[in-house]
Amino acid sequence: MTREAARPALGGTTVVAAGMMVSNVVVYGFSVASARLLVPAELGAVTALLGILLMGNVLSLGLQAATARRLAVDPARSAEIIGVVRRVMVLAGAAAGAVVALSSVALSPVLKLDSVVPVVLCGVTLVPLTVMGAEAGIAQGSERWRSLAAIYVANGLGRLVCGTAALLVEPSATSALVGIAIGALVPVLVGLPQLRGDAAPATRASRRPLMAETFHGTHALLAYFVLSSLDSLVARNRFDEHESGLYAAGLILTKAAMFLPQFVSVVLFPALARDRTSRSRARAVLLVGGCCAVAVAATAALPRVALVLVGGQQYQEIAGRLWLFALAGACLAIVNTLVLDALARHAQGIVALVWGAVAVLLGVAYGLDVHITGLVCSVAGVAATLALVVWLVPGRSRAPS
Numbered sequence: 187m188t189r190e191a192a193r194p195a196l197g198g199t200t201v202v203a204a205g206m207m208v209s210n211v212v213v214y215g216f217s218v219a220s221a222r223l224l225v226p227a228e229l230g231a232v233t234a235l236l237g238i239l240l241m242g243n244v245l246s247l248g249l250q251a252a253t254a255r256r257l258a259v260d261p262a263r264s265a266e267i268i269g270v271v272r273r274v275m276v277l278a279g280a281a282a283g284a285v286v287a288l289s290s291v292a293l294s295p296v297l298k299l300d301s302v303v304p305v306v307l308c309g310v311t312l313v314p315l316t317v318m319g320a321e322a323g324i325a326q327g328s329e330r331w332r333s334l335a336a337i338y339v340a341n342g343l344g345r346l347v348c349g350t351a352a353l354l355v356e357p358s359a360t361s362a363l364v365g366i367a368i369g370a371l372v373p374v375l376v377g378l379p380q381l382r383g384d385a386a387p388a389t390r391a392s393r394r395p396l397m398a399e400t401f402h403g404t405h406a407l408l409a410y411f412v413l414s415s416l417d418s419l420v421a422r423n424r425f426d427e428h429e430s431g432l433y434a435a436g437l438i439l440t441k442a443a444m445f446l447p448q449f450v451s452v453v454l455f456p457a458l459a460r461d462r463t464s465r466s467r468a469r470a471v472l473l474v475g476g477c478c479a480v481a482v483a484a485t486a487a488l489p490r491v492a493l494v495l496v497g498g499q500q501y502q503e504i505a506g507r508l509w510l511f512a513l514a515g516a517c518l519a520i521v522n523t524l525v526l527d528a529l530a531r532h533a534q535g536i537v538a539l540v541w542g543a544v545a546v547l548l549g550v551a552y553g554l555d556v557h558i559t560g561l562v563c564s565v566a567g568v569a570a571t572l573a574l575v576v577w578l579v580p581g582r583s584r585a586p587s
Contacts, residue, residue, distance in 0.1 A: 203449040205335025209342030210445050214495075217438045219350045221497030223357045226431025229497075231304070231359040233434035234297045234422040237415035238286065239308045239366070244411050245282040246312070246319030248404030249275060251455070251529045252396055253320060257327025258456035264328065270393050271320050272381055274400065279316035283309040297422055299359070307363035314370040321377030329456060330380075337377045344372030402537075403529050409540035410525050413572075414444065414518045416544060417565050420551045425558075433558050435501040436511040439485060439492060440562075443515025444522070447477035451526045458530035467527045471577070474523045478516030485512040510562045517569035524576040536576065543572040 220232055253271050257264055287309030290302035299305070318337060325334035345366055352365025421433040450473045457466045485492045486509035493505045504511075521540075528536040550556065550564045 201331040201335050202338075202453050205338045206445075206449040206452065209338040210442070210448075212339075212342035212346040213445075214438070214442055216346045216349045217441070218495065218497065219346075219353060220362060221435055221438065221501075223350075223353045224359075224362075226434070226500070227427040228357065228359055230422050230427060230430035230434045231297065231299060232362050233418050233437060235304050235308060235359060235363060237418040238293065238305065239311060240415050241408060241411045242282055242286045242308060242312045243315050243319075244407040245278050245400070245404045246316040247407045248319075248400045248402075249278055249316065250319040250323035250326065251403040251407070251526065252399040253323030254327035254455055255399070255459045255530055255532070256396065257324065258329075258459045261328070267396075268324055268381065270396050271324065274393050274396050275317055275320035277397075278320075278400065279313040282312040282316055285309070286312055297419070301360065304360050304363045307360070307367050311363070311367040311370050314374045318370070318373045318377060321374070321380040324380040325377070326452060326455060331453070333377070333380060334452070337373050337380075340373040340376040341370075344369030348372075399532075406525055406529060406537045406540065409537055409544060410522060413521070413540055413544050413547065413569070416547055417514075417551070417561050420548075421558075421561060424551070429558060432501055432504050433561070435496040436504050436508060436558070436562065438496045439508055439511040440515035440518070440565075442495075443478055443481045443485075443512045444518045446481055447474040447519055448522070450474050450477070451523050455526060455530050458527050467524075470523050470527065471520060474519055475516075478519050482509060482512045482516050485509040504558060507559055507562070510559065510566065514562050514566040514569065517566050517573060520573045521569050521576065524573060528576075535579070539572060539576055539579070543568050 221229055224232065249271070253267070256267050260267070287306045290305035290309070293299075293305050294302045297305075318341060322334055322337050325331075325337060346369075348369030349362055349365035352361045352368075355361060418434065418437055421430050425433060450470055454466055454470045458470065461467075489505045489508055492508045492512075493499070493502060496508065525536055525540065527533075547564060547568045550568070551561060554560065556564060
């Protein structure tokens with residue numbers, strides 16, 4: 187990369203890093219507010235519901251990745267691509283919301299919930315989140331970093347303000363999901379200008395190629411988010427309510443370490459899509475690994491500070507093990523970078539590897555008598571092994587459609 191080309195990338199990294207940092211901090215603020223306002227049993231329920239929301243949101247992320255890749259490799263057809271994105275996002279949002287809402291009958295007893303309403307609310311929330319994914323994909327692929335940062339910040343603030351306000355009204359899992367659903371509308375409003383496009387396309391392009399690529403990206407990201415959220419569901423289902431709440435508190439650090447370096451993959455995604463060498467891939471992994479190493483070292487050195495960040499003295503039983511949660515998040519962050527690299531290159535084979543890791547983790551979690559330490563160590567070990575395998579077997583790249 188030349189010095190002239192590096193300057194916009196550096197500026198974009200700074201803007202997106204700042205925006206995502208603000209977003210992650212305020213989302214983390216909602217997690218802390220939940221830990222402070224809810225008893226451990228209710229916190230475990232909210233954490234499990236957020237895991238469902240995270241997995242259901244993969245369609246939004248798949249649409250974002252497909253949109254960003256197409257705009258990055260073919261900017262001359264941006265108006266046509268944006269027109270197709272507008273049509274696809276409507277179908278995708280309705281499908282994601284309906285599937286999760288209908289699954290409430292099966293998921294509610296698994297998560298030991300008294301009502302199907304919280305899971306239905308997860309489905310409702312996915313509709314605006316899918317629209318946000320389309321908006322973010324347009325901004326990312328067009329390298330409009332300020333607009334992308336604004337969308338991320340709005341998403342975090344919407345969750346913090348609306349979610350916390352709902353918990354103050356009634357400290358329950360259902361109330362938390364009502365607030366999150368309302369807060370999801372905020373980034374949609376901020377990102378609306380992205381959907382206008384630069385000009386009207388001359389022809390009405392087929393939406394099938396974008397839908398196919400979105401499906402492939404969604405499948406890969408679904409596998410990843412199942413892997414990264416599976417332990418929260420296992421803990422809720424397998425542990426007693428107290429242990430489940432302790433594990434949920436530790437997961438606050440796991441998610442923090444997992445999302446902390448995410449700005450690297452976001453900014454480098456267009457470069458990964460255009461780069462036919464492994465240079466951008468190596469740079470992304472090194473940057474993410476460096477950020478994660480700092481997070482794990484800080485947690486290990488300052489466990490009492492970390493304990494304050496996850497909810498305070500009521501979770502002191504896991505103070506000495508919080509660095510393990512940060513380590514698990516770090517390993518998952520590297521896997522996330524490699525999955526996004528595969529999507530940027532339109533590479534095949536990543537999905538099977540991630541689903542294989544999910545199967546291994548399930549086998550360990552239910553085949554052995556694991557508790558808090560055993561489960562978090564299993565997540566870290568499986569994720570680290572998967573990252574190594576994906577790095578050594580990057581998959582075949584395919585030319586864009």
